[in-house]
Amino acid sequence: MTLSGKRQDLLSTLRSRTGHWVSGEELSGELGISRAAISKHISAIKGLGYAISSAPGKGYLLTEAPDLLLAEEILFGLGTSVMGKNGIVHHHLTDSTNTRARELARDGAPEGTLVVAESQSAGRGRKGRSWLARPGEGLLFSLVLRPDMDPSRAALITLMTAVSVAEALIRETGIDARIKWPNDILVGGRKLAGILTEMSMELDAVDYVITGLGLNVNTPTEAFSPDIRDIATSVMAESSAPFSRVALLQAILSSFETHYHTLATQGPESILTRWKELSDIVGRRVRVSMMREEIEGRVTDIDADGVLLVTTDAGEALRILSGDVTY
Ligand code: BTN
Incomplete structure (x- = not known):
């Protein structure tokens, strides 16, 4: 309600x-x-x-006021003009905010429509993985976007979201958030947030893009199962204090809106520059696991479509669209 x-x-x-x-x-x-x-x-x-x-x-x-991501709370002090301003749907429990947002987008929901949940029963990550979060401890949300862009450039939305989230975290919490290609936000090598971008095309144009974020905010370290305790973290674990999820969400939406506008009006250059500063992957030796093979090499750059450029040890130049990178 x-x-x-x-x-x-x-x-x-x-x-x-x-x-x-x-x-x-x-x-x-x-x-x-x-x-x-x-x-x-x-x-x-x-x-x-x-x-x-x-x-x-x-x-x-x-x-x-309740510690819930209610529209009333999010709208109070939200400094955007589109993101979150064209409709907010709050769920105490849903299967996946990305799935809900996709349904809304299919029914014509405008750009900036925001779906938030206190918890998800089937939160999704990349490559069929799941995203787990206890109720009320994290930020779980998805935004409906209708970018006027070539589908081949959709990866830029993920990079842009990562820059927005990392910047908002640095500004609001002071923690040293870093980006790991393509969609993770890390602190001290541990994962704090993940981004799931999904696109729908009609003919050769983007119909809509859903960008979903899962961010561990007030998750105590003990809440992470022992097998992921060394690789997962939360804002609270990093800063030793609970944080307002609403304030973080507002900061992320503002940062997102600014970068989204820049991407649409000026192209990806400044976002890519910022992404490179916040990631530190360029120049590194990496191992990339892809669907059918695993390669090792050095990252030479990220191109204007957000694709990772890697030169293998055998000297072959590869364009990596999707994969898991370790370094
Ligand atoms: C990843 O790390 O692979 C991406 C995780 C993305 C999780 C978020 S939680 C909110 C939104 N709804 C989903 O089902 N997934 C994204």
Whole structure:
């Protein structure tokens, strides 16, 4: 359930006066509705998990907002104009936000539509892997995009998302986030986040792209199973303090919108430059596991389509579109 119209306005008014009582009379005057209607809307807002005290002669006091990725929370202070502004769908539990976003996109959802979940029963990663996260501890979301680009350049969306996420993490949390080609965000060699980009084409043009992010935010180290404890981490584990998931999501969406606009208007150059700074893969010796073979060589560059260029030990120049890289 999301709030609409007057309810959203009422919540915004209470939020802007957090810590202060606001009388029913004042609210009724400001919103242009009866005091009985105010009381009804307050019950609905409480139903979402907000704690609101009420006292005769004093009015209403917002004391606590739920730690949920509700549209009401995300929109409050969101500085974007498209990303998250054209519809937010919140799920307490869904199979996969990418799947939900794909369905919405197929039904015509506009660019910037955001699907968020507190938990997923079938979170998907690349190559058929799964993405596991305990309820309420991470950021699990997908964005509907409708880029005017050649499908062969879709890899740039993943690179651009990685740059946006790494930059937002560095800015908001101070942790030294790095990008691992093509879709991982690491800290100190441990994975903090993964990106799953899925594209639908019509004829030779992109119909829509779904970019999904799984980011471990307030996951305690013990929550990672022993077999992945050495390779997975969270914002909380890295910074020793819990973090606001809403604030991180807002920062990621802002950064994303800026880079997405740059990609559309100026092309990929500045994003690729930033990607190279945040990744440190160029020049390294790597082993790349692909579907049918494994190669070793040195990364010479990443090209304008976001493809990894590797020269093998035998001197062969390869364009790697997809694979698992170790270095
Ligand atoms: C990977 O590391 O291979 C990518 C993981 C992507 C996981 C996110 S969680 C939100 C969105 N919904 C999904 O089913 N997958 C992505």
